[in-house]
Amino acid sequence: MTVLERLERELGDIVDTAADVLDDARADRSGHRSSGAPIAVVHARSVDDVQRVMRIASATGTPVVVRGAGTGLAGAANAGPGEIVLSTARMNRVLEVRQDDLLAVVEPGILNAELNAQLAAHDLWWPPDPASREISTVGGNIATGAGGLLCAKYGVVRDAVLGVDIVLADGRLLRLGHRTVKGVTGLDLTSLVIGSEGRLGVIVGATLKLRRLVEGAVCTITAAFPTVRDAAAGSAAVTAAGVQPSIMELMDAASLAAVHALLLLPAPASGAAQLTIQTDGPAARADAERIASVLREAGGSVVLTDDPIEGERLLAVRRSMHPAMAALGTTLIEDVAVPRSAMAAMFDEIAAIEREFGVSIPTVAHAGDGNLHPNFIFEGEIVPPRIWAAADELFRAAIRLGGTLTGEHGVGILKSRWLAEELGDDQWEIQRQILRVFDPQGILNPGKVFADA
Amino acid sequence: MTVLERLERELGDIVDTAADVLDDARADRSGHRSSGAPIAVVHARSVDDVQRVMRIASATGTPVVVRGAGTGLAGAANAGPGEIVLSTARMNRVLEVRQDDLLAVVEPGILNAELNAQLAAHDLWWPPDPASREISTVGGNIATGAGGLLCAKYGVVRDAVLGVDIVLADGRLLRLGHRTVKGVTGLDLTSLVIGSEGRLGVIVGATLKLRRLVEGAVCTITAAFPTVRDAAAGSAAVTAAGVQPSIMELMDAASLAAVHALLLLPAPASGAAQLTIQTDGPAARADAERIASVLREAGGSVVLTDDPIEGERLLAVRRSMHPAMAALGTTLIEDVAVPRSAMAAMFDEIAAIEREFGVSIPTVAHAGDGNLHPNFIFEGEIVPPRIWAAADELFRAAIRLGGTLTGEHGVGILKSRWLAEELGDDQWEIQRQILRVFDPQGILNPGKVFADA
Structure with a gap:
């Protein structure tokens, strides 16, 4: 019996071999594609489904590529010939939200933005905000150790996960981490799994560390500088002043020009680079004014607003970077x-x-x-x-x-x-x-991260 | 040639066999003592010293117990017969402080409080503040994954370390982690070492993530409650109100009575428990007033001050817990x-x-x-x-x-x-x-954390 037949016999119609589905699984958003179609895509609905796939893979020595939304930028979830794709995209429930403990327990397939929409009803949020947050899954965010725009103030994924549940290559389920804020029992395997890009186990659940929504208005600042070096010096001056913006983005001249062209805005001055900054929290206005004055002193041409619509308009220039590049x-x-x-x-x-x-x-x-x-x-x-x-x-x-x-x-x-x-x-x-401790046969995402492991 | 002779031949007079020094190395502050004196205490001055000790230990299969200031509370640094004690207490230099990058590179033996005294001159601090901070080393703080009073707001050691340098059991030096805020290359071995209690390698250096000193006055609040359950409910109400104190400590009736007795203060009401809270930052006063009102509503008898001396006097009750217990x-x-x-x-x-x-x-x-x-x-x-x-x-x-x-x-x-x-x-x-990957012979702190590993 082939691996495909074993999968189909044991898992039924969640085993997908449609040509377009297999073809989609060959690429992510990195621009890379694998050399050919994988064996099948299994749309897991439960931890048990994942365990059954891994037992078959383990028994037959078949490589497994775990996949969420396929929005990765390094090819870690690209699958090729002879590989099983294990999709956790349909495991997308929020299992628990605790306002008192500031935590949520989720399945890996939920989209980052969808999670945050659900959390907002509880006055809570999960801070990691990769630019892909509308389309990327929390499981993928954890597997890559994602960052985002708000990291300098609110941290990266590593700072926002209390525990992960993983299924090992042989199908065993491990629950790593804690529901408590503190905990130092043994080695920190939760941190080891964060950013392990599918090499240690299949992430089937996570306990996330939440924050309360930040109160008050957000202030937005843009500052144009004659050169990118001046803009970099401007951002360093902000850091040196000891103010902590929630967002501080720098666009060089080519980026800025491309976005202005895409959005049909007047062309920026030749060579001009720009900082886009937001402040939040109780001192948002005071922080913004301090930053504006630091940037003016550094030679920037500054616009400051606390109007949310105007602020979004200013930030849209930064957010349009990807489409502007795609247009080139x-x-x-x-x-x-x-x-x-x-x-x-x-x-x-x-x-x-x-x-x-x-x-x-x-x-x-x-x-x-x-x-x-x-x-x-x-x-x-x-x-x-x-x-x-x-x-x-x-x-x-x-x-x-x-x-x-x-x-x-x-x-x-x-x-x-x-x-x-x-x-x-x-x-x-x-x-x-360490990979071999978790996966002695080397069937989890082989060839990724470690070229020949 | 005995292990001791090899150590003495290669490392000279930093190999210490004075009876009182060996005896001190048998215990930490856990109340536990090993069954007898170790072979020797080696006072390493450099990474090279550490590497030479580990090579001798490795060649002879001799167990090594790494020790900082010996202030641990779980016996992880207690050494016994047949073991070499490798002390990093004399490796206590601050090698680099970067205000612009908000980082410091330090040797492991520096005391937490001494580091923070040096950082204060740069308007910086390293947030982890275990109660032992006056007497415990940064290396020990990292090895145990220490916490402290300020953790709820400013995080634990795990949140404040960018990289660690370790010497492996066989004497090789590994530099783990980054000097950058973000970094996701491969597995996060830095986090794995934090809290590993001497089982993975000898911590010989660390790159620490710093914060700027928090500006403004600190406000201090105490709230007495009739029972410990009421005090716990009061602290939950503070968390639920979405205010983030820098410190929120709870003392039950027996603790409070013992400290009052030690400090010769009037005895608290029978059964009374107490919360001690501090707020800091630009909204310190507003936060403190909001907390005070939440606590009054929860049935607490509240005192609030923004006078630093009065605040220290209130906090002293909490800080006197250890001596009050020792008196019992x-x-x-x-x-x-x-x-x-x-x-x-x-x-x-x-x-x-x-x-x-x-x-x-x-x-x-x-x-x-x-x-x-x-x-x-x-x-x-x-x-x-x-x-x-x-x-x-x-x-x-x-x-x-x-x-x-x-x-x-x-x-x-x-x-x-x-x-x-x-x-x-x-x-x-x-x-x-995973221990065996780092230390195949099992010579690093054997028997600690993992009973029979």
Whole structure:
């Protein structure tokens, strides 16, 4: 009996072999596609379904790729020939919301925005806000250790998960973590699973750490600067002033020009870069005024509003970055992070790479936390070697500046070849051995993150 | 050649065999002592010293117990016959402070309070504030995953460490983590090391995530309630009101009476329990007034001050808990945590255990995060079986209520026998296998955390 027959016999009509469904599972939003269709997509409805799939996979030595909404940017959920796709997208219930304990228990398939819509009814929210939040799942956010715009003030996924339930490669269920705010019993396997990109187990549930909705009006500021270096210096001055914005985004000249073109706004001054900043909470207005004065002093041309509609209009420029890039061609969105103090130097490196390789690299940055998203634009479906060469240079520059390959998108297949360079061979080998503890046969997402593990 | 001879030949006069030094290394502040003196205490001055000790230990299969200031409360740093004590207390330099990147690079032996004194000159602080902060090292804080009074608002150690450098059992040095705020390259081994109680490697350095000093005056509130249940309900009402105090401590009647006796204050009303709360930041006064009104509504008798000296006087009652307990006898300080909503139920369980076992269990709690410290008082040096039986009942009650054995003190030798009960056998076994990846011979702190690993 084939693996497919075993799956169908045991799991019935949730085993999907429709050609378009299999084809969809070959790619995420990274621009990468696998070499061919996987065996089947299993639409799990329950932990038990997941356990049954993993038992079959384990018994037959079949690789399994876990998939949520397929919005990843590093190819970690791309599935190919001979692989089973285990989709947790239909496991999308909120099982429990506790206002008194500031926690929620959820299934992995719920969309980030849908969860937050449900939590808002309780005056609560889950802070991680990747740009994909309307379309990405909480399980995917956890598997990639996602970040977002609000991270500098409200933290990343790692700061917002109390526990995860995972199904191991052999089908056993482990409940990791706590329902308590504090807890130090044994090794912190919850943190180990966060950002493990499907290599340690299948995330089938999570206990999330919530916050109360922030009260009061939000203030929004934009500040235009003559050059991207000036804008980077402006954001550093805000950090140095000790004010904590909820959002602080930087757009370089190429990004800003592309978005203005897309939104039919008047073209910005040549070379001009922009900061977009929001403040929230009880001191929102005072913080915003302090920031505005810091930015004016730094040479910025400042607009400040506490009108929510006007604020959304200003932020829309930043939020339109992805469609603006898509309008220019195919995009490889990169994700390096550097210490905040090295951000201006990183922009210099990007300019040098643009010159050296003759490519344009429009870049936006979460300036509050030193996380840059350089966008490599090219024609066609496949990343050309010249773009990879430029990206290679970019990664090495980030590491040289004390930074990292990936701030929030993950390694997937896109960056596995640079991973050992950042971690060092000893740490890389130890990480691979930890995979084997969870998954001795190596059937969970093989080839992802660790190139040949 | 004996292990001691090898150590002395290679490391010279930092190998200490003075009887009193060896004797000190047998115990921490848990009330536990090992069965006899270790081989030697090596006072490492550098990463290289640590590596050389580990190579000798590895070559000879000799167990190593890493020790900072010896202030642990779970016996994790207690050393016995046949073991080398590797002290990192003299590696106590601050290597780098970056105001722009809000980070510091430190050696493990620096005391928490000493670090914060140095950081204050830069307008910075490292938030974790275990009650032991004047006497405990940063390395020990990381090894135990320490918490403290300010955690509900400012987080625990886990939230405040960007990276750790560890020396493995075989002497290799690994640099884990990032200098960046965000970073998701591979598995999060930094989090795995935090709270690993000396089982994975020797912490020889850390990159700490700092905050700017909070501006403005602190407000302090005390609220007396007729019973501990009322006080617990009062703290829940504060949380439910959506105000975030920086500190919210609860003292039950026995604690409060003992401290009043120690400080020669008038005796509190019989059965009365007390909340001690602080607010900080720009909204400190407004938050304090809102909290005061919530507490009055909940039946509390409230005192509020924004005078720093008066505030310190009020907080001194809470801070005198440990000496007040010591005045009553020998203390086994416990450390369970429960979801905040279960705190009143946990106090009921403690009262039931007091009745059942005929013991008095004065209890304080970090009420903002559901972390309780029940104090078992007894005569003599050794915890009597009756006290262990009562503690056993306490742990089971906490786990039944959705809680954990230890919120911030760690497992050490004190709680290893209950660990599998909380983790489940499958997770316990996986954790043991992860230890073997880092330390195949099992020479790092054997017997701690995992009873027979």
